[in-house]
Amino acid sequence: xxxxxxxxxxxxxxxxxxxxxxxxxxxxxxxxxxxxxxxxxxxxxxxxxxxxxxxxxxxxxxxxxxxxxxxxxxxxxxxxxxxxxxxxxxxxxxxxxxxxxxxxxxxxxxxxxxxxxx
Amino acid sequence: xxxxxxxxxxxxxxxxxxxxxxxxxxxxxxxxxxxxxxxxxxxxxxxxxxxxxxxxxxxxxxxxxxxxxxxxxxxxxxxxxxxxxxxxxxxxxxxxxxxxxxxxxxxxxxxxxx
Numbered sequence: 001x002x003x004x005x006x007x008x009x010x011x012x013x014x015x016x017x018x019x020x021x022x023x024x025x026x027x028x029x030x031x032x033x034x035x036x037x038x039x040x041x042x043x044x045x046x047x048x049x050x051x052x053x054x055x056x057x058x059x060x061x062x063x064x065x066x067x068x069x070x071x072x073x074x075x076x077x078x079x080x081x082x083x084x085x086x087x088x089x090x091x092x093x094x095x096x097x098x099x100x101x102x103x104x105x106x107x108x109x110x111x112x113x114x115x116x117x118x
Numbered sequence: 119x120x121x122x123x124x125x126x127x128x129x130x131x132x133x134x135x136x137x138x139x140x141x142x143x144x145x146x147x148x149x150x151x152x153x154x155x156x157x158x159x160x161x162x163x164x165x166x167x168x169x170x171x172x173x174x175x176x177x178x179x180x181x182x183x184x185x186x187x188x189x190x191x192x193x194x195x196x197x198x199x200x201x202x203x204x205x206x207x208x209x210x211x212x213x214x215x216x217x218x219x220x221x222x223x224x225x226x227x228x229x230x231x232x
Binding site: 004041042043045091093106107108109110111112 | 152159160161162163164167207220222223224225
């Protein structure tokens with residue numbers, strides 16, 4: 001399996017521009033998570049989906065952030081308009097479920113998308 | 119405040135020595151703990167997990183110890199190798215919360231010196 005695939009790996013944009021990050025979870029995984037990582041705050045959960053349905057978006061910092069999962073193999077995280085403080089590495093992760101039965105708590109992370117907003 | 123934290127942000131050990139990375143947690147309701155390893159430029163990778171009904175679990179060259187009395191978690195890496203250089207995160211969660219209930223610490227940077 002190719003693992004969780006994210007694109008782009010790097011993005012540099014100017015303040016005010018729209019940013020769209022993409023994720024393809026591992027086939028067969030029914031839970032998908034978006035995390036943001038910064039030196040100051042570490043790994044923060046932004047939102048997660050179960051069976052393509054958003055379950056908890058309380059980590060989404062502002063209305064400028066939105067996420068969608070139109071099907072089981074694709075998700076997007078959009079920032080509009082972007083601001084310099086959004087600069088971070090954004091990770092997508094998937095897992096087999098949201099219960100702790102067996103190894104369901106294991107998250108498989110993508111390589112991340114490094115966003116720089118100037 | 120942060121519910122999961124690390125005692126040492128950076129740990130430097132000699133190649134071949136054993137290393138111990140510590141983690142404190144504050145949520146008494148947490149009953150599931152995971153260690154992740156993150157190499158430079160990559161996403162976190164699962165190492166080992168432990169449930170609260172255990173106090174020790176061993177993997178290949180790694181051992182996780184859980185002390186619920188003092189809410190302390192540690193990761194021991196035996197005979198460290200250059201490839202062990204990475205940032206290590208502990209994460210806590212609760213049964214029924216699944217992966218969505220995981221809270222990550224800020225990480226410890228392990229440096230392996232030749």
